[in-house]
Structures are given as C-alpha cells and as structure tokens.
Amino acid sequence: MGGMRPDSAPMTPAHRCARHDSTHRLTSVLVGARTQTHCAPRDNCCRNTRTTSAAVRPSSSVSGCALSANCRCRYGFAQRPRQVTGRGTVGVAAGCSNDAVAVMVRTAVRRGVRHVATSACVRPRLSMSSLFAPMQKELPADAVLPGHQLLIRAGFIRKMESGIYTLLPLAMRTLSKMKAIIKDELDGIGAQQIHIPLISGSDVWKKTGRWSLMGKEMFKLSDRKGGSFCLAPTCEEAITTLVGAEVSSYRQLPLRLYQINPKFRDEKRPRFGLLRCREFIMKDMYTFDDTPEESVETYEAVGAAYDRIFARMGIPVQKVIADTGAIGGNLSHEYHILSPSGEDRLFTCPKCGYAANAERAVSGLPVEVSPNMKRFNFTSDDPDYCRIVAIVPEGREVNPLLVQRLLGGIEVRPDDAEVTIPTVILLDPACHETGDEFDSDFDVKTIEGSIKEVVSGDACSKCAHGRLAETRGIEIGHIFHLGTKYSVQLSALFRDQLGDDLPFNMGCYGIGLTRILQAVVEASATEESLKKGIRWPLPIAPYKVAILAAGTNLQLDAAQATYDRLQMLPELRGEVVLDDRPLIQIGRKFKEVDLVGFPFVVVVGRESSRGILEVQHLGQTCRVPFEHVPEHILKRMAAAAKPTPSRSLTSTAEPQAVA
Structure with a gap:
C-alpha cells in the first residue's frame, strides 16, 4: 500500500525537501506499520530518506538506507539524539551497511566540552545486564584445580551431575571460536566435515575386539528389542565400516573426514572438572590412503595443521612421542599444554628438542653401567x-x-x-x-633394550649431550598412524592400480575442545589470577572488549558511543560488551570483567568529559582520546595476534639409545 501527493496539490514547507529547492518534493509511502518519507526525484537525488515506525518508541526514529535508491539490505537504524548542555541536541547521522551494523558517530565541541551523539543499529547493544553469566563469589566446594574453580565462578560452566557439566554462553562463545579455527585449517588440507551418530551398534566393536577391551569405561545400553549399543567414545569402527562400503577404488583416495561431536566415557572417578568428565566435546578426524608412504605423508600434514591450529588459538603446546594405547597403531604423538595441574608426566631435552610422554620416554646410556x-x-x-x-x-x-x-x-x-x-x-x-x-x-x-623408567636428569637418548627434564602437561590433542589395523579387521578394502584388493592405510586424529577450555585456564592460573580472574588468549576469548561507565548519564552516553564506534570495526563486530548497569558500583564491575577475562577493558570515567578514556590490557592502563580508541585497540590486537609457536619434535623418528 502506498500513496503519493498529486502534483496539483499545494506544496507546503513541510512537504518540501529541506536539502533542495521546491522542485524536490517528499513522498510518503505506507508499508505495514511504517511510513517512509523520501525525496520524490529518486534518480541522482539527495537521498533524503526518513522512516518512522510504530514499533519504535516515540523518542526514537528509524533511519532507512540513504546510500542508494536501489539498496535491498532492508536494514534500519535506531536514532536517539542526546541532550547536551540544555541547548538542543547534537546532530545525528545514520548510514547503511549490508551487515546491518554500520554506525556513524558525530561529535561536537561546545565550550571546550566534548559531547557525543550516536545512532546505533536497531539490534540491541550486547550488555552485561542481558548476558547470562551467573557468577559466584565463593569457591566451589568440590572444585580442586584452580582452572575448574575459575570457570565455575566466572559463569562458564555448571555441574549437573558427577562428571556432567552444562556449558553456558561464555563457554559456547569460546568453543565456537575454536571450532572455526579447526574447521578452517582442516578444510585447508582437503578434509571434509561429517556427522557420525553418537550411538553405535555392538557388532562392529566386537569385530575389532574393543567391545570387551574398552571394559567398563564404555557406556553400554540396550534397546527395547534387546540390541546392544554404546555411546561412542571414539569412531574408528563406524567410519571404517562407512568408507569400506562406499569407497572401492584408489581413484577415490586420499580421503580425509572429520567431525566435532560429543563423546562419552564412563569414568570410574570423574574429577578435575572438564579434564576428566563423562561427556566431552571432541574433534576426531580419520584419513584413508592407498599406500603406507602416503599415509605417513598424511600423518605429517595433519600434524603440521595441528601446529597451525594451536598457534592461531594462541596456545603454546608441547608435542611429545606417545603410546598408542587402546586405539592401536605404530606411530603416535600427543599435544600438551604445560601446567602444574597436568596429570601426564613429560620428559624433554632442552638441547635437541626430544620430548616424550613418561610411558614412552627412553633415556640414553649412563657414563658407567651399574654393577647392581x-x-x-x-x-x-x-x-x-x-x-x-x-x-x-x-x-x-x-x-x-x-x-x-x-x-x-x-x-x-x-x-x-x-x-x-x-x-x-x-x-x-x-x-x-x-x-x-x-x-x-x-x-x-x-x-x-631400554626398559627402565626415565627420571629427571637421565641422559637424552637422541643427542647424548642433553639431560632430560621432567614437567607436567594436560593432553589436548592426540594423533595416531593406524596402518591397516581396522581396515583388515573390518574387511574394508579398495582396488588398487593393479586390480588387487587391499586394506586402507588409516590414521586418526583428535582434539579435545572442552579439555582446551579448562587447560588454558589451568596453564595461566596463579595466586593472583585466582583473586582476579581468567586470562584468555585473544583469539579464543569469549568477548574481546568490555566497556565500563562510572554511572552518570553523560558517561553512559559516551560509553554507548564508544560501543557503537567499536562495533563498526570488522575485527570487533560482535566482540564488545557494554556494562550498562546503573545500580552496580564501578568496583564490582571491574571485578566481574576481570573474572570473565576480557582482554580489553575501556573505562569511561571522569576524564570522559574531556574526551579521554582509559584502555586496560594485560595489566597496563593507557589514557586514550575517544577518537583514537579503535585504532589503539586494533594496534594492540595485531601485536597480540602473532602466532604462538608450539614446542615440537624436530623429527617423528623414534630415538635409539646412544652412548
């Protein structure tokens, strides 16, 4: 529905476009509950557009797209002029962007005082008052590790049952960023994402012998017909059966498939929060190659992708030789975050970079052999x-x-x-x-052969010059070269170039996302952090910036203007939280943003009347002019975004004892 004023109708000043002469007339079009008024000569016009809506409160208006007559973005902008010094309002301008977040900020200086007016998008600002992050002052009674305590106190997780946790919005934000990095790197090496059911039948597990080998750690269940199933702790059987049925020729290889799904383990003693729980989120990837040599090349390629994944997350990791355990295979490495809270004992050589789990660590020969x-x-x-x-x-x-x-x-x-x-x-x-x-x-x-347990100070088995040092780590990733173990057991065959039916050469690769969530907190936990809060690596922090206002109306207006301006930056879009709670004291606001672990905190305090804000980052506070705050934060982000190198082996070859 819509209507246009006839040309013969008298033109009043209210009907003239304020930006042009009397030949430019305003046209009103009624669209639903909204009335849109625009300048009639649409071609090469001033684009004077204004929309009012019954859905917007009387003190507000909505500005439509004024950049193009043919814009189809359909995004509007809520415009709220701010009162300044009792002498009217500062003018406000609104723009349009294809992603509905463009905001223009205009400032005016009157009598030496900077006043701010904003037009923000209709989508409400993300505020602490609306964020579901229930925080606790008291230490959880059953949380032993400092990282576990901080995740509960900061409102990331809540315990439902022993070993079973609910992940709250802050935790999901961090997990979603991990998933995005993982997906980007794995897609970059030709991997494809799938979804394997969480419930698996017992038949394939019995073929590989792992139905009994897994023992009581496997959740087993039966349906109403008496069929046996399990909640999958891993998916080698399921994926091998699938690929064996669907891939028949070497021309379809190599194949790399991955998923990011919950996994289950019936822990005898669930403890340490997300580090040893009954349900956890894991990325598991499975590769299929036609020759052992190509399978090893795939193993190396995925290992390099893991190095990039953890570097992009900002996590320093230690790559070590590991035991294959119940998964099997003949080559395996683990990725650990070093932490005193870690359960795994690791031995490393500072001279040559050799590193191994205590289960696989081999020491070199001593200077003198023992007579006893x-x-x-x-x-x-x-x-x-x-x-x-x-x-x-x-x-x-x-x-x-x-x-x-x-x-x-x-x-x-x-x-x-x-x-x-x-x-x-x-x-x-x-x-x-x-x-x-x-x-x-x-x-x-x-x-x-070397069969003794390694202790700190033993000679390195790889270089014979270094001494092994013991440290502790939290395992967050594990990669296996499986060979043909599962493809032989499950008769998963393909036809090679000579027409022979051969078993697939396989590998499997895991990353524990929920383990990373807590391991990162454990690694940075100190006595000071227990008092203050979490320190997240910038790439996986749930939000990057928190804006705090001391409480006055003028400071809240400046905080909202800062929020709108930061939201314009692609690097910070959706990464800013405004603490708009007027009844909360500023001291409590500081404690809560520190507890959550915002990398940047912008404080709108007393100096905001002179256009100066405080930007806090890594314990340092800088006084920054309002217009330079975005540039300042982006510069610090660029410095913090440098990849974190992982400590890894120089070679995947097994070391031999040397004199």
Whole structure:
C-alpha cells in the first residue's frame, strides 16, 4: 500500500525537501506499520530518506538506507539524539551497511566540552545486564584445580551431575571460536566435515575386539528389542565400516573426514572438572590412503595443521612421542599444554628438542653401567614369552610399556612367582651383562633394550649431550598412524592400480575442545589470577572488549558511543560488551570483567568529559582520546595476534639409545 501527493496539490514547507529547492518534493509511502518519507526525484537525488515506525518508541526514529535508491539490505537504524548542555541536541547521522551494523558517530565541541551523539543499529547493544553469566563469589566446594574453580565462578560452566557439566554462553562463545579455527585449517588440507551418530551398534566393536577391551569405561545400553549399543567414545569402527562400503577404488583416495561431536566415557572417578568428565566435546578426524608412504605423508600434514591450529588459538603446546594405547597403531604423538595441574608426566631435552610422554620416554646410556641389578618378572599368553625376566639397574623401576614394545607388542603382566627357568631375559643397557645365575642347560633368549623408567636428569637418548627434564602437561590433542589395523579387521578394502584388493592405510586424529577450555585456564592460573580472574588468549576469548561507565548519564552516553564506534570495526563486530548497569558500583564491575577475562577493558570515567578514556590490557592502563580508541585497540590486537609457536619434535623418528 502506498500513496503519493498529486502534483496539483499545494506544496507546503513541510512537504518540501529541506536539502533542495521546491522542485524536490517528499513522498510518503505506507508499508505495514511504517511510513517512509523520501525525496520524490529518486534518480541522482539527495537521498533524503526518513522512516518512522510504530514499533519504535516515540523518542526514537528509524533511519532507512540513504546510500542508494536501489539498496535491498532492508536494514534500519535506531536514532536517539542526546541532550547536551540544555541547548538542543547534537546532530545525528545514520548510514547503511549490508551487515546491518554500520554506525556513524558525530561529535561536537561546545565550550571546550566534548559531547557525543550516536545512532546505533536497531539490534540491541550486547550488555552485561542481558548476558547470562551467573557468577559466584565463593569457591566451589568440590572444585580442586584452580582452572575448574575459575570457570565455575566466572559463569562458564555448571555441574549437573558427577562428571556432567552444562556449558553456558561464555563457554559456547569460546568453543565456537575454536571450532572455526579447526574447521578452517582442516578444510585447508582437503578434509571434509561429517556427522557420525553418537550411538553405535555392538557388532562392529566386537569385530575389532574393543567391545570387551574398552571394559567398563564404555557406556553400554540396550534397546527395547534387546540390541546392544554404546555411546561412542571414539569412531574408528563406524567410519571404517562407512568408507569400506562406499569407497572401492584408489581413484577415490586420499580421503580425509572429520567431525566435532560429543563423546562419552564412563569414568570410574570423574574429577578435575572438564579434564576428566563423562561427556566431552571432541574433534576426531580419520584419513584413508592407498599406500603406507602416503599415509605417513598424511600423518605429517595433519600434524603440521595441528601446529597451525594451536598457534592461531594462541596456545603454546608441547608435542611429545606417545603410546598408542587402546586405539592401536605404530606411530603416535600427543599435544600438551604445560601446567602444574597436568596429570601426564613429560620428559624433554632442552638441547635437541626430544620430548616424550613418561610411558614412552627412553633415556640414553649412563657414563658407567651399574654393577647392581634389580629383577622384575612378567608373564604373557604367548608360549614363546611365557616367562620373562626384566633386569634394570638397582634403584630404578621397569616400564611395562617399554617391555611390551621390546617384545613386539605382545601384552605382558607382572608375575609375582619366582622364575627359575626364564623364556627370555630383557636386559637394560645400563646393566652389566647377566643371566649366568640361570640354568645354562636351557636355551634362554636375551634381548637388550631400554626398559627402565626415565627420571629427571637421565641422559637424552637422541643427542647424548642433553639431560632430560621432567614437567607436567594436560593432553589436548592426540594423533595416531593406524596402518591397516581396522581396515583388515573390518574387511574394508579398495582396488588398487593393479586390480588387487587391499586394506586402507588409516590414521586418526583428535582434539579435545572442552579439555582446551579448562587447560588454558589451568596453564595461566596463579595466586593472583585466582583473586582476579581468567586470562584468555585473544583469539579464543569469549568477548574481546568490555566497556565500563562510572554511572552518570553523560558517561553512559559516551560509553554507548564508544560501543557503537567499536562495533563498526570488522575485527570487533560482535566482540564488545557494554556494562550498562546503573545500580552496580564501578568496583564490582571491574571485578566481574576481570573474572570473565576480557582482554580489553575501556573505562569511561571522569576524564570522559574531556574526551579521554582509559584502555586496560594485560595489566597496563593507557589514557586514550575517544577518537583514537579503535585504532589503539586494533594496534594492540595485531601485536597480540602473532602466532604462538608450539614446542615440537624436530623429527617423528623414534630415538635409539646412544652412548
């Protein structure tokens, strides 16, 4: 519906365009509840456009797009003139942008006092009063780790049951930024995103033997017909079955598929918040190649992508050689955030960069071998290795995982029975040769290899010049080169160039997003941070800027103007929160923004009447003129956005003990 004033109608001053002569007439068009008034000669006109709406309160108006007569963005701008010194209002201008957030800010100086007027988009400003972030003053009774305490106090998570947590909006903001970085890097190496059901049938798990191997840590359930299912802790079986059914030729390879989904583990003792819980969010990726060589190349490519992912998140990580565990395979590395709260023991060499989990760490030969030895007895179900004696220097412990690897991967278990006729003797190189005490009438096989547990100060097995140092870390990522383990077990085959049916060469790669959420907080937690709050890396902070006003109307107006101006910047769009709570004291506002961990805090205080604001970042406070605040923040953001290098191995090759 719409109407136009006839040419013959008398033209009153109210009907003339204020910007042009009497030949420019204003036209009113009624569209629903809105009446739009614009200058009639649309072509090459002044674009004088004004819209009023019943949906806008009387003290406000909505300015439509005045940039182009053919604009179809349909975005309007709420315009609220501000009263200044009792002498009228400062003029306000509004623009249009295709993303509905463009805001023009105009300032006027009268009698040496800077006054601010804004026109902000109809979308309401994001404010602390509307943000769902319930905070706690008291320390949670069941939270032991400092990062766990801070996440609860700052309103990121809430415990529902033992090991089960609700992720609140602030946590979801951080997780969404992690997901965006992960997706961008994995898409960049040719990976494709999928969704695998959270519930998995038991048949494929029984084929690989992991239905029983997983034990009680797997959530198992039955349907009404008696069918057995599980809540998937990982998806090797499901993805291998899918690809085996859909990919039949080498021409369809390589294939890289990933998902970001919840996973489940029935922890015996859920504790440490998000670090050991029953439900967690994880990125898991699976790769399929036609040759072992190409599979290793894929392993290296994904490892490099992981380095970029963590660098873009602003997280320093330590890459270490790791055990494959229940996943299997013959090559594996973990990514850790170093923290005193970490459960994993890591050994690193500052000389050459060698790093390994304590389960896989191998030390070099000492200067002198030990004349005193300690024996450990093991047994296995393999008839060739049913009685095993492991010998290490006195005062040291044996590493069962190294024993297992030295025997070719067979499972071993400690045996308290005295062994008089061993099948095999495992001798650590740090010991004198032995075995004479056993009956020489029997054929006893002796295997030499490093089997003792590493301790801090041991010689490095890679360079022989460095000394291993022990530290602790929180695992946030794990990558595996699986080979053909699952494709053989599940008969997932493809046809190669020669027409032969071969099993896929696979790899699997995981990142724990909820573990990162807490591990980052744990790594930066100090006595001071427990009193103040979280310090997030800039790329994954839930919001980048908080704006605080002391409380007067003029300061609130200046804070709103600052918010609108920062929202114009693409780098800060949707990243600014305005604390508009008039009844909250400024001291409490400071405590809450520090607790949440805003990287930048803009304070509109007493000096705002002279156009000066305070910008706080990393404990430093700068006095910045109002018009330079965006430039100041962007400059600091650029400096903070430099990639954080990860500490990683110079090579993925397994080290050998050297003299």
